[in-house]
Amino acid sequence: MKISASNHIQRSAVFSAVLLSMASASFAQPTPVENEPEIVKEGTDWLGRVSYIQRFSLPDLTINRLYLYNSQVYHVFGGAGGVTEPISLRVRCRVPPNGLVQLPHCEPVASPGSAAAQAFNAVTISYENWPEIPRLRLLKRWSGTDAEEKKWALYRQVEFDLNVPAITVPDVDLAAGKIVEVSALRERARTFREVIENYPIRALREDRQANLEAHCQIQGDLSIICDEVNSDPPEDLRYFEPTFREAMLKTKANATLADGSDARGVRFRVVFPYRLRQR
The missing domain is CATH 3.30.2420 (TolA/TonB C-terminal domain)
Structure with missing residues (x-):
């Protein structure tokens, strides 16, 4: 059976298109949904996957009152007495795939020992002090599928300013x-x-x-x-x-x-x- 040159070219084109689509699928990457921040390529994570990051920001969150035992305040500030100044500190949190940000996911964007870091430590001694953070979108797919050999991973972060009130330090x-x-x-x-x-x-x-x-x-x-x-x-x-x-x-x-x-x-x-x- 003879195959004409035109048929050969057509079949080659179809075959190339299939290969191209397979390659595109193999190296698919996460894309943001409408009204979400862009997704940026960061590098390679500890598993050797190409890592992407998406950074969200929230309006200020305010804690009107802290519920702390004297022992807890002493643990953070010592027992010299006095009152701390109200402070606004920057907080960065990892967003898990379920979109629910909780206390263990967060850390202050501040150097250890600073007033901001101390205020954050005081807040996080008790879950009772932690503000409610709006839940982000459920992420049904956060890494490449098994078929793609998990070539990529998406990491999400959210940042916000946390307003912490003055804290009374007991004289111990x-x-x-x-x-x-x-x-x-x-x-x-x-x-x-x-x-x-x-x-x-x-x-x-x-x-x-x-x-x-x-x-x-x-x-x-x-x-x-x-x-x-x-x-x-x-x-x-x-x-x-x-x-x-x-x-x-x-x-x-x-x-x-x-x-x-x-x-x-x-x-x-x-x-x-x-x-x-x-x-």
């Missing part, structure tokens, strides 16, 4: 106040149970256990500040102290001691036995 003197035995604290088992149950992941993974000794003071709002923390064995302090301090930031004491006297201002020593459960 951890050397003042009468010293009581921990047994004088009412319902201490319930008060401290969550601290013990919140076992550090790294310590759990490495089969570490320790006795953590803490010297603490009950504040006027019944929050607890533990200034001196030691560990037995000493070398395991780094495994337990961060998790312990984080848990104590959410802990409050009872208003009265076992004898009915006021618990505010008293100091006590307590030992937290972190023990691995038998497997």
Whole structure:
């Protein structure tokens, strides 16, 4: 069977068009929908995919009131007393595929230790302080398909200015106040149970256990500040102290001691036995 030159040219053209369409599909890239910011090529991500980024911006968000324990304020600002200045800080957040931006996705656009970074730390101690961020579009496809060997990935960010009000810093003197035995604290088992149950992941993974000794003071709002923390064995302090301090930031004491006297201002020593459960 003979094939004419014209038929050969036509078939070649069709074949080339198919190859071109396949190539275009193989190297497809994300495109923005109407009224969304442009998508810009950034480079290559850690998986070797071509990365694209889309940056959104929102109007200012304002926190009218912060809900903080004295211990939490002390954790960020210390206990010298005074009032911080209201501040507006820039925040950048990663937008997950579902479009719902939450606290762990965000960080301040500020240098560590700056007033803006401190204000952000104060805000993020509690989810109760975090403002509601408008939900962005659900992203059904954020990377190349398996057929495309996942050659690209789309990363989305959103930025906004966060207005934080003035924060009252308590005047704390951890050397003042009468010293009581921990047994004088009412319902201490319930008060401290969550601290013990919140076992550090790294310590759990490495089969570490320790006795953590803490010297603490009950504040006027019944929050607890533990200034001196030691560990037995000493070398395991780094495994337990961060998790312990984080848990104590959410802990409050009872208003009265076992004898009915006021618990505010008293100091006590307590030992937290972190023990691995038998497997």
